[in-house]
Amino acid sequence: MAWDLKVGELKESYVTEDMIWQRLNYFFFDAKTTTSYKYGFFKALLENLYVMDEERNLHYDYLFYDFTKIYWNLVVHHQLWQSNAKSQYSSIQRILEDVQIEHTIPKNWRFDQLPVSLQQEIVQNIKKAGKQYVIGAFYGDVDGLFYRFHLKDESLQMNPPVLQFLKKYQRLITNLTNYQLAKFLEKYNPDFTQMLIRVEQVSQRENLKEFRELLQTACGATCFYCGKTSKKTLHVDHFIPWFYVQNDKLWNFVLACASCNTRKNKRVPSQHYVKALLLQNQQVQQQVRMDYFYAYQPEKLEELYQFAISNGCKVWL
Numbered sequence: 541m542a543w544d545l546k547v548g549e550l551k552e553s554y555v556t557e558d559m560i561w562q563r564l565n566y567f568f569f570d571a572k573t574t575t576s577y578k579y580g581f582f583k584a585l586l587e588n589l590y591v592m593d594e595e596r597n598l599h600y601d602y603l604f605y606d607f608t609k610i611y612w613n614l615v616v617h618h619q620l621w622q623s624n625a626k627s628q629y630s631s632i633q634r635i636l637e638d639v640q641i642e643h644t645i646p647k648n649w650r651f652d653q654l655p656v657s658l659q660q661e662i663v664q665n666i667k668k669a670g671k672q673y674v675i676g677a678f679y680g681d682v683d684g685l686f687y688r689f690h691l692k693d694e695s696l697q698m699n700p701p702v703l704q705f706l707k708k709y710q711r712l713i714t715n716l717t718n719y720q721l722a723k724f725l726e727k728y729n730p731d732f733t734q735m736l737i738r739v740e741q742v743s744q745r746e747n748l749k750e751f752r753e754l755l756q757t758a759c760g761a762t763c764f765y766c767g768k769t770s771k772k773t774l775h776v777d778h779f780i781p782w783f784y785v786q787n788d789k790l791w792n793f794v795l796a797c798a799s800c801n802t803r804k805n806k807r808v809p810s811q812h813y814v815k816a817l818l819l820q821n822q823q824v825q826q827q828v829r830m831d832y833f834y835a836y837q838p839e840k841l842e843e844l845y846q847f848a849i850s851n852g853c854k855v856w857l
């Protein structure tokens with residue numbers, strides 16, 4: 541049993557793509573699942589591939605922020621049962637339902653609508669449960685190839701070839717994870733329709749107002765693409781489209797007029813806009829709290845751009 545491991549060293553540092561596919565196939569199709577946790581955890585990990593420091597450490601606060609967001613939206617917003625037995629509450633579901641009742645939070649609220657201090661409090665509680673039940677379990681399913689961890693630490697460390705692999709196949713693997721999570725939830729929540737769509741959208745925020753205000757203060761109310769100043773509300777655009785990155789980082793946001801935003805749709809802008817965004821980030825970085833740019837590097841944005849294209853994002857302009 542691996543779920544109660546406190547420490548996991550990397551089993552191999554030399555890992556081929558075949559070995560990784562083999563472990564992923566085992567994880568997706570044969571590993572034992574009594575709750576949805578491992579899928580939710582892997583989904584959160586995939587949302588954080590570009591939030592690691594130079595040593596490829598992923599801080600638990602970032603990982604479990606996204607894990608908590610996913611579970612809040614599944615459990616409270618969608619009211620979905622998370623274990624494989626009706627008599628057996630999963631502890632994460634219990635924690636979240638208790639918070640919702642205690643603070644009388646409307647059930648339709650998404651995680652990003654909660655007050656920031658409450659979000660942080662919930663993340664710390666879920667982090668405790670996640671450390672206990674998920675990090676070792678997932679580590680065991682992938683045979684110790686993906687990361688090393690010590691529960692005393694505040695981060696796990698990714699195996700370099702595995703991190704590259706996950707970036708290279710990010711879109712396929714994200715979709716597979718969504719599919720398996722939806723399949724699990726569908727089995728134990730038979731009355732719900734459109735489970736896959738719910739899962740695919742579970743990480744989406746209610747709104748991006750916070751980012752609009754920061755960008756408008758730092759860059760003014762002009763469209764990043766056409767340069768026009770707009771009196772109307774500008775859209776907050778994911779430079780690398782959301783469907784691909786599945787996260788909301790300030791360094792991947794630009795302001796866009798309605799017309800540019802609609803025309804760009806789910807595509808990436810052409811290469812010269814990458815340079816413009818690197819400049820914008822330089823400027824914004826000086827004016828906001830440091831954690832908005834945690835682990836950001838210009839090279840990371842360039843790498844993300846290249847991987848987005850090789851993962852099938854079309855180019856606009």
Ligand SMILES: [Zn+2]
Nearest residue numbers: 763766797800
């Ligand atoms: Zn425009």
